[in-house]
Amino acid sequence: MRVLVTGGSGRLGRxxxxVLAERGHHVTSADTAPAHQPAGVDGVVADLLDPRQLRQTFDRAAPEAVVHLAGIAVxxxxxxxxxxxxxxxxxxAVLSAAIEHGARSAVAASSPTVYGYNTPSWKPLYLPLDEDHPVAPWHAYGLSKTxxxxxxxxxxxxxxxxxLSCVRPGYVVxxxxxxxxxxxxxxxxxQRLADPALAATSLFNYIDARDAAELFALAAxxxxxxxxxQVFNAVAPDPLAPGPVDELMARFHPAAAEAAAALADGSAVFSSERxxxxxxxRPRRTWREQLRTP
Ligand SMILES: NC(=O)c1ccc[n+]([C@@H]2O[C@H](COP(=O)([O-])OP(=O)(O)OC[C@H]3O[C@@H](n4cnc5c(N)ncnc54)[C@H](O)[C@@H]3O)[C@@H](O)[C@H]2O)c1
Known part of the structure; x- marks a missing residue:
């Protein structure tokens, strides 16, 4: 299949x-930033907000599927x-172009920040958070993903x-x-594992970039x-913490304490069951195997 990846030079895009090239697809990566791409991937430098460069990119890639990652990611x-x-x-612009150029599938990167955590009053209806839980963004990035x-x-x-579909990758590693x-x-x-205050800002979620990439590939x-x-969460099934995060959630997100009792079995704060x-x-890589501690 011919697949166009926008933002293919980024931390997740690479x-x-x-992964798409390994699965036998003909891949074009379009990004404002050049990057060394794997063998067989056609790298195009283009600003996709520019209508002419957008059209030229789609004409060159002639995509049957589009994976849209480009954007401001933090x-x-x-x-x-x-x-x-x-x-x-x-x-x-990118998703409309995908439709106009006859792509059969298009999957865009969203984010778990749509749930609106990191305000003092954030109170989930239940945990773990699945795709049926209401979203409540409060900052411009989370709102842009909503x-x-x-x-x-x-x-x-x-x-x-x-x-068309969306994937919400967790904290991409x-x-x-x-x-x-x-x-x-x-x-x-x-450092993120050692200091719970760091991981608490993403509700202890993480996902290996290659595992997230597999979900984008499957959706395409x-x-x-x-x-x-449809929307899909994409997080590892265990939290980024040495043990269960029910008490850590209560400490760093007090209004979520009651719902966090459901995490005492070691579950992650997010569910990717859908x-x-x-x-x-299923994510295949866990921090316990991947992390090289000094
Ligand atoms: N990294 C994470 O933890 C994470 C988590 C959830 C969602 N996401 C989302 O996944 C996507 C990829 O994230 P990432 O971490 O790889 O980000 P990244 O910043 O490494 O990559 C984004 C890429 O988009 C490119 N880009 C920006 N504007 C462009 C334009 N006008 N035209 C063409 N290319 C443009 C940038 O040059 C960059 O290479 C983003 O949409 C991000 O919001 C990332």
Missing amino acids: SVTA PFARPDVETLQVNTGLAW IIEDTVRALARTAPGCV APQEWEGAPTQQGHTMA ENPDRIESG AHTTLGW
């Missing part, structure tokens, strides 16, 4: 292009208005030939970050198994 990394404009504008999910549902209503390279927050994975490959507009039942996806 694993997505590699909350508060850029001014709020820029985060909203770039992320929502890119999603509309709008991307709505964009996917809006476009799905009038595009019967293209199945690229392969080199298990070895000690800094994560997107600047600290290492060993199996439009007939997905209800167009991706398993719909697409057969």
